[in-house]
Amino acid sequence: MTTASWLKTMRNVLDSYSYPAVLIDVDYNVVATNKSYDFRFGGLSGHRSAKCYFLSHGYQRPCDLEGETCPMQEARYSGQRASVLHIHNTPQGKEHVGIDTIPITDDSEQTYFIEVMKPIREVSAEPIANKMIGRSRAFNELVELIQRVGRTDTNVLLMGASGAGKELAAQAIHSASSRANMPFVTVECSGLTDSLFESELFGHVRGAFTGATHSRTGLVQSAQGGTLFLDEVGDVPLHLQVKLLRLIETKTFRSVGDTKPTAADFRLVCATHKSLSDMVENGEFREDLYHRISTFPIRLPSLTDRIEDLPLLVESILMRIEDKVPLKLTEEALELLARQPFKGNVRELKNILERAVVLRNEDVIGRDVIQRSLDLLPVTQAKNSNLNSLRQLAEQGISLEILEQRYLKELMSVCADKTQAADIAGCSLRTLYRKLNQ
Ligand SMILES: Nc1ncnc2c1ncn2[C@@H]1O[C@H](COP(=O)(O)OP(=O)(O)OP(=O)(O)O)[C@@H](O)[C@H]1O
Numbered sequence: 001m002t003t004a005s006w007l008k009t010m011r012n013v014l015d016s017y018s019y020p021a022v023l024i025d026v027d028y029n030v031v032a033t034n035k036s037y038d039f040r041f042g043g044l045s046g047h048r049s050a051k052c053y054f055l056s057h058g059y060q061r062p063c064d065l066e067g068e069t070c071p072m073q074e075a076r077y078s079g080q081r082a083s084v085l086h087i088h089n090t091p092q093g094k095e096h097v098g099i100d101t102i103p104i105t106d107d108s109e110q111t112y113f114i115e116v117m118k119p120i121r122e123v124s125a126e127p128i129a130n131k132m133i134g135r136s137r138a139f140n141e142l143v144e145l146i147q148r149v150g151r152t153d154t155n156v157l158l159m160g161a162s163g164a165g166k167e168l169a170a171q172a173i174h175s176a177s178s179r180a181n182m183p184f185v186t187v188e189c190s191g192l193t194d195s196l197f198e199s200e201l202f203g204h205v206r207g208a209f210t211g212a213t214h215s216r217t218g219l220v221q222s223a224q225g226g227t228l229f230l231d232e233v234g235d236v237p238l239h240l241q242v243k244l245l246r247l248i249e250t251k252t253f254r255s256v257g258d259t260k261p262t263a264a265d266f267r268l269v270c271a272t273h274k275s276l277s278d279m280v281e282n283g284e285f286r287e288d289l290y291h292r293i294s295t296f297p298i299r300l301p302s303l304t305d306r307i308e309d310l311p312l313l314v315e316s317i318l319m320r321i322e323d324k325v326p327l328k329l330t331e332e333a334l335e336l337l338a339r340q341p342f343k344g345n346v347r348e349l350k351n352i353l354e355r356a357v358v359l360r361n362e363d364v365i366g367r368d369v370i371q372r373s374l375d376l377l378p379v380t381q382a383k384n385s386n387l388n389s390l391r392q393l394a395e396q397g398i399s400l401e402i403l404e405q406r407y408l409k410e411l412m413s414v415c416a417d418k419t420q421a422a423d424i425a426g427c428s429l430r431t432l433y434r435k436l437n438q
Pocket residue numbers: 131132133134160161162163164165166167168169231271273313346347350
């Protein structure tokens with residue numbers, strides 16, 4: 001077969017893909033494109049170079065020299081399909097793309113690569129309101145995991161600090177799954193009391209109890225065919241965890257007052273800001289339930305772990321808050337923001353910006369406005385963070401009594417004179433002896 005006729009055949013192969021697809025040679029040249037690519041990107045004409053790295057990223061040299069994984073090199077050396085996630089330049093701006101690269105050889109044993117580019121719609125690399133936003137490496141790694149696990153029905157456990165985007169990630173997993181057109185149902189586990197647990201989750205039939213004049217559909221039934229998202233699963237009381245385990249293991253449930261079990265069909269995604277493995281060690285979380293729900297654990301990066309995304313997040317949050325006037329932050333304002341510890345992650349960033357929008361006089365928000373917005377917070381924030389550290393001490397079993405014992409132990413190790421020690425501790429010698437005897 002001549003090269004020309006081989007390329008013609010390859011164009012037909014490329015056209016069988018509904019996503020944009022190209023054929024690349026070992027020197028990174030794009031030698032053929034499919035109809036979908038031409039429609040989206042306007043073909044190859046008009047470009048200074050037909051090198052894949054230039055077309056997709058605007059780079060002057062291959063992706064691996066720019067710190068990214070090159071799927072073509074991976075496929076070349078393994079001789080197998082390589083899948084990576086990249087951010088490509090498109091006519092719509094920067095876009096997350098799942099790339100599949102498949103090596104093939106022609107009659108003369110020359111190797112080429114089919115590269116299929118599947119746009120990832122669940123997230124955005126541009127400032128778009130109501131999307132999961134990011135471009136950083138940590139964010140892209142998260143997106144890749146979401147895409148991979150989204151294609152399966154595996155149970156996912158999302159771990160990460162408050163406000164890091166666990167609920168958004170759960171929604172993205174749902175959207176990337178074959179259940180995307182079915183319901184996504186959130187169960188807030190924090191507030192679930194004994195009496196609420198069964199009726200909220202499993203519903204009840206008419207006449208199940210006094211006042212049950214109508215039957216009520218539970219959240220598990222509402223999620224039928226879709227995704228059940230258990231938010232703050234670590235807050236489910238120990239004695240209720242067995243009911244959750246039964247639901248997950250048997251995939252059946254019984255509405256309150258019903259005699260027959262109902263089959264449940266849902267994909268399970270759980271989220272927690274707590275360390276469930278520590279809770280298992282402390283006997284606060286069932287080990288069997290932990291293993292059931294954590295088949296595929298994903299840790300969400302905190303905002304400080306992906307601080308490169310700050311300008312993009314700021315832009316998209318400002319668009320969300322005020323869509324009529326384009327608002328911007330000065331460089332100094334951004335620098336000030338970038339230095340914040342962001343314990344509350346993206347939610348905290350949203351609050352800071354929301355206050356700044358109220359405080360601003362100009363459409364370009366300066367450092368002083370951001371500083372005022374931050375200054376409005378310290379009292380409550382400090383109180384909360386102190387309260388949280390005290391709660392953590394209590395969770396570790398460190399009580400006032402234990403702290404006092406530690407204090408006295410430390411005091412006695414550095415001061416043998418009891419009168420002087422009582423003076424330092426601010427109590428009488430008698431009280432000191434009494435406490436030491438205790
Ligand atoms: N990557 C992101 N892009 C845009 N907005 C985000 C992103 N991550 C989080 N947010 C926003 O931050 C807020 C908190 O996100 P979300 O509720 O998903 O966090 P969470 O980890 O579930 O928090 P919590 O543990 O407190 O429930 C939401 O308003 C969400 O829209």
